[in-house]
Amino acid sequence: MPSDPDKAATANTSDAGVLLDLPRVEGVDASDPAGTLPADAKQKGIGVIISRWLAFPVDARIDRVQIYIVGTPDPVKERFYGAADDALEFLIPVEPTLLPDVPSFEIRYMVRSVNDTTSLPRRLTFAITPPPKVLKEPTFPDATPWGYINCTKNNPHDPDALFVWEGIRVSIPFDDRFQAQDAIELKWQGWDSLNGSGTALTPLVTFTKTITAADIRDKKPISIVIEPFATHIEPMTNNDSAVTSYVLVRNRVPIFSSYTGLVKIDRVIPGESGFCSDASWM
Incomplete structure (x- = not known):
């Protein structure tokens, strides 16, 4: 029966003797069992610090150091060291794209030398910090000057205008802090009052849109349409409202x-008691 390469790789690393100091990470308190990372770790990556090992090369031998994310068979980073590199400790940067997309994980390292040796794992945890509230609130191009979405189009001459059953346009004001490939994560929820409070009528939902190079060039508002009608709009009938806000995400990290x-x-049909949900009332 053919062998499983992942199992073989795991066996090769687990067979090494545990003789190395725990890895350390720049900006992480060694006494913190969670290993809370600096707030910008998802954007800038981490710096793994390893101590000089006892059998460091003193001749022509070259040792290989490999950094592992525990649970994955292949190293995410490796470096080579010889006698000329001798120092008390060594810094190995790990780029953000090489870090796992999970709240917490463990790292360890191996030294491939005359005898392979490994460290015990070190837990690391991404810091959770709320992004600063600095971006302008979303606006609604199809709302009346009094802030209402009705059964009719408020701006019928706008080619992009929508009837309420077609969706509700949300406009994100352009901000010079936006960059291409950033993501806007817009949250929307409907309520049974005119001030966005009380009983929720719709589930809290997130709409995501990626900012393009054209968006940066044009510096125009970015539009997101709330749909489908049945799920996110229809439960709101009269004297109801919806609230929305957004987060700017860069490299998987919310920054603003x-x-x-x-x-x-x-949605009360003019002159009637029913609610509009399509064009049949017109």
Whole structure:
């Protein structure tokens, strides 16, 4: 029966003797069992610090150091050291793209030498810090000057205008802090009041849009359409509202958040008691 290469790799690393000091990481308190990383670790990566090992080369031999994320068979980083590199400790940078997309993980390292040796694992945890609220609130191009979405189009001459059953446009004001490939994560939820409080009528939902190079060039507001109608709009009928805000995400890290925008919903058909949900009432 053919062997499993992942199991073989795991066996090769686990067979090494545990003779090395724990890895350390720049900016991490050695006494913190969670190993809380600096707030910018997801953007800048981490610096793994390893101590000089006892059998460091003193002749022509070259040793190989490998950094592992525990649970993966292949090293995420490796370096080679010879007698000319001798020092008390060594810094090995690990780029952010090589870090796992999980809240917490463990690292260890191996020294491939005359005898392979390994360290015990060191737990690391990404810091959770709320992004600063500095971005302007979303606006609603199809709302009336009084902030209402009705059954009719408020701007019928706008080619992009929508009827409420087609969706609700949310406009994100352009900000010079935006960069291409950033993501806007917009949250939307409907409520049974005109001030975005009380009982929730719709689930809290997140809409994501990636900022393009054209968006940066044009510096125009970025549009996101709330849909489908049945899930995110129809539960709101009259004297209801929806609130929305967004976070700017860069390299998987939320870096800025916005103030909250509010739009009022009135789907009462003019002159009637029913609510519009398609064009049949017109």
